[in-house]
Amino acid sequence: MPVTTSSPRPAEGTPPALRTGALGTSDIAFFVVSAAAPLTVMAGVAPLALVLGGIGAPVGYLLAGLTLAVFAVGFTTMSRHVRGGGAFYAYITRGLGPAAGVGAALLALVGYNGMEIGVYGLLGSATHDTALALTGTDLPWLPVALAGLLVIGYGGYRSIDFGAKVLGVLLVAETGILALLAAGVLIEGGAHGLSLASFAPGNVLVPGTAAVLAFAFAAFTGFESTVIYRREARDPDRTVPRATYLAVGFLGLFYAFIVWTAVQAFGDERVVEAAGSDPAGLFFSAITTYVGGWAADAMHVLIVTSVLASLLAFHNAINRYGLALAEEGVLPRALARVHPRHGSPYRVGIAQTVLGTAVVLVFAAAGADPYRQLLLWVNTPGMLGLMALQLLAALAVPLYFRRVSHQEGALRTVVAPVAAAVLLATAIVLVITHLDLFTGASATVNTVLATVVPAVFLAGLALAAWLRRRRPEVYAGFGAEPVPDPLPATPTATESALPRD
Template sequence: MTGSTSPAGTPSASPAPPAEADRLSGRLGTGSIVFMVIAAAAPLTVIGGNVPLAVGVGNGVGAPVGFIVAAVVLLIFSVGFVTMTPHVREAGAFFSYVTTGLGSRAGLGTAFTALVAYTAVQVGVYGYLGWAVNDLVVYFGGPEAPWWIYSFLALVVVAVLGYRHIELSARVLGVALVLEIAVVVIMDVVIFAQGGQHGLVTETFAPKNVFTPGISVAILFALTGFIGFEATAVFRDEARDPERTIPRATYLAVVIIGVFYALSCWALITGVGADNAVAVAQQTLAGKGNFLLDTAEQYLGPILRDVMQVLLISSLFACVLSFHNVIARYQFTLANKGVLPARLGHRSAKHHAPSFSSVVQTVTAAVVLLVLVLLQLDPLVGVFGSMAGVATVGMVLLMLTTSIAVLAFFARRPKLSGRHVVTTRVAPVLAVIGLAASIYLVLSNFTLVTGGSVLVSVILAIVPPIAFVIGFIAGGRFRLTADGDEDGVDGISTPSAADPIADQLPG
């Protein structure tokens, strides 16, 4: 698609940006955005949950390399993503990039996929959070209660914070994140300083331990741990200096998350010893121990072990709060495009936040969670496992489509791409190859993520592609315009009066 023209034959104008009253604003710096993105990744949760899976089911002591591979793939993806950032002047993340590069159909397909993926992972973490809080209460001698009570209580708190200005959420996430990272870093340092169980496990990087059939499983669970890192672009309008802040935050988020995961995984393996790592991880998966907490108690003592268990709760809470903010802003952007009801695109005059969109997101999450509760699913395998599976497929599909969009965008602008071949062509091509391989790994081992049967896993796996198709069809209600800024950025506008379908759009 190359653009549309008005009935008079002149190019249709790009839409005016949302009215100032309906634009978000803020003074978020690089650090605040990085905090929220890393919080969405829930690092302590990944260390406690994904690492045992990568070690016990994946390539054993070579599992840390899986996190490095995943980080490298996402870092390569980020090169094209960041290079295109100055040419995408709205806070829509993947949706805006794909719309600019591939057109409104692919753009809305991406937006619908993102909404499904982020909602899924948020609901899944609510299940995990409810289970973890109940486990903590029982551990300290309190009464056992249905996990969903704690899930819905957390949902209410998230609703209150999400309704208000983003800087309040940033402060809450920042405190939680610093604490959870600090306690894991302390554990890592103590383990490496003491030499672990039998010395530093250098076998981790031996090719015979890395390149085993299980490397695909390790990379799969590593990718799951990065879900939400691209949300840096969602906060564009609330960033202090988006042209610098967003690229910096994106690179920092990927590097910090990747290094943290890889080092912590290596530390846990060193802590129990190379010969014991797989057995300890498998015992954790069988519910007969806890790789992270038991190792923490061995090297830090029972008090810090208890502190870490409490911080696991804050990690999960930070995760759902961060995804709540991301989803609310996706809805806000789509509403200002006329895709969703206009009310979702209004900014609160009091809180300067997409407050109504936040309320709608809360209701959506509550309804989905209630359905899963009524189905009497297990909070970990049934709720968290299945929803994380949907989100992982969605995330890789989103990044793959975005990388293709980056290639298409710069292919139409040889003057831009000719000066920066590595960032505009080479990196996006490598990203497409890496992400295509990643989605194969995810789908070929999908039952390990969902914990369900092949049939259930297939049904869950096709949810994101179905969302993309629905959005792709809905995208036909819009047309691209050929005009944009001086760099030739395509905008998206509602069709001319000659298109009767446009009249049916809300807002």
Template sequence: MTTDTTAGPALHTGALGARHVVALAVAVRGGAHGLSTAAFSPEEVFGPRAGVMLAAGIAAFAGFESTVLFSEEVRDPARTIRRATFAAIAVLAVFYAFITWSIVQAFGDSGAVTVGGTDPTGMIFTAARDFAGGWVATTMQVLVVTSWFASILAFHNAASRYVFALGRDGVLPKAAGAAHPRLGSPWVASADHSLLTLTAVLACAASGSDPYEVLFVLGSAPAVIGLPLMNLLAAFGIFTYFLRNRHGLPAWQVLLCPLLAGLALLAANWLIIANTPQLTGRDDSSSIFLPLLVLAALAAGCVRGAWLWWRRPAVYAAIGQTDPLT
């Protein structure tokens, strides 16, 4: 995967805007060999690389579900969070599809495959220089760096809130659920996450590992594998919950949609795991280790949940009950 496909919706608007300048320039000038829609053909979309494309696509949208984390900060969470989530998905789908298609057009259908294999992280800057000018490419390089900082900060904030919520509910140590006495921020969870991140970066630097291949590609692979797996479990969990009691909601909304989503995600998970070597660019033991690492984390969570259900049923029953959406 390249840095263009895994930044997620938290990307700074400046870098996304610069990409649109390049995309429009490519479209107006007709690309390298004229504009083509071959990239959207069924044989390309459902071809042998479908698993890798699904992984990249899911990673690009990683974080859309984090809108619910801010439900405590809006007046009408049931309506506002729903609208914000669907709006984010719709807007990003259009933007990402147009930008990705335009970059392919900048090199031609066959040329994009060649350049993507030899210079995956630089091809968008090459397109910017060729179609929009060198100053646009330079500006994009600056904006991508600041965008990644904004993206990492957003993911850090989301991860801290997850840890904070789990600590507050008693799933993790209570200290993780401590809020700052004056600011109300999840400062302990944020500090813990910062320390974990710093440890990973220092370990990579001390071992002399390539930061892109190891820290970024291999480091993000468990998340790319784990995110659709969590979405899969959530879809079937929603279906099972409302199967017992629909709470007066339409069956198509709380039963049919989650079931269809779960089945689609089941197929997506299988394709992603089967294509792990293409995802990481490695054909070694990591293709087996990384999916197993995700499954081990899932098993550990299940064991923790079972222990709480058995030994601390009151804590287990209260998990998530502080969410105003419930």
């Protein structure tokens, strides 16, 4: 794991600021990949993809990764020109104007909060299932979720490099157990010998592939948050694009490889039946067979840590979005405070933890199921919101570069973002048309969940109109000027000798 350095404490009288030079490429990638929760996605969702798409499901993850890599071309090109901490909304403001930017900012807040707060339900249910499987204890979910809120709140309160170290350890553990399963399957040669039938066109071009693509795109949620850490990155013009491509490439290839090994574990003829009869136990059964019961027990525990890692990654992203909006004057200025010792946006973090606690308590008081309702009903609008932001950002790229002088090529500024916009719009349609597979809810509930995203964006447009009338200075300056990157910390002699990624 790379050694990180950070800025010295600000001089007396200087307002505390985020730590500069604290994150390298791998640190940022840890945040992004951890947010995706690879182990939870594979053990919890991939079996359903196999049921719906058959043995060609691994290709769905490759196609989703390829689409998002195309999106990353224009996105990272624009990241060299937009230097603020507002990420999505800053990009959309520059390309589509301040009204769309304010709408995007509100959508980002709701989207990222939805992606995080809903997962506390998953933390409660996953911990309950793990305790039941390993000890026979029927652990209630609410105390676990509340304890998780405190743990994640503390992690966000600490410095960003502290979070990077924690996520590095947790990510290595959860991907390691999946790699161990894959190694066991490959060494044994699978159930009936290794086969590449998953990649044959006849097994990919089937009706269920559309549903697989919907699941696959959802599995990458949060990868774009690399740009949120620009102000804390070392050499951000290089670090942020590298981390983005690293995260997308790793997730796409890793997901496809692990799903393919699951097919090999049961065989082309049996895997769909096995996934359909016990989707929740598919990966546990495979790792028990090819590695041992102890590995299945470890996987139970690591699913819980995978969820914690995802929560911490999203919490840190939300905190930086909130800080940027408080600095813009859209959120209360009181939230635009950075901890003097940890260099963390701690006030936004406290506010986010309070909000998460309130939502969890409301669902608990209503007797809601932590998985089917708290997770799925809160997470789904969050996922759709982030996908909509990706689409808006892709549309913003060519419009931005039409208005500014630059030396970027047309492939990066026009061709790739337009292609990404078409592909992302298709992905959103696929997800919405298969929303019942994500939620298991009624058509009425699904309609409400799907309309949250346009409703929030329209509320953002209304907020923009209000700002334009009542606070024109905030509206005029919203995302318009880049926030200069602070000077990097001057390393000590010892730090200069340490390796950097």
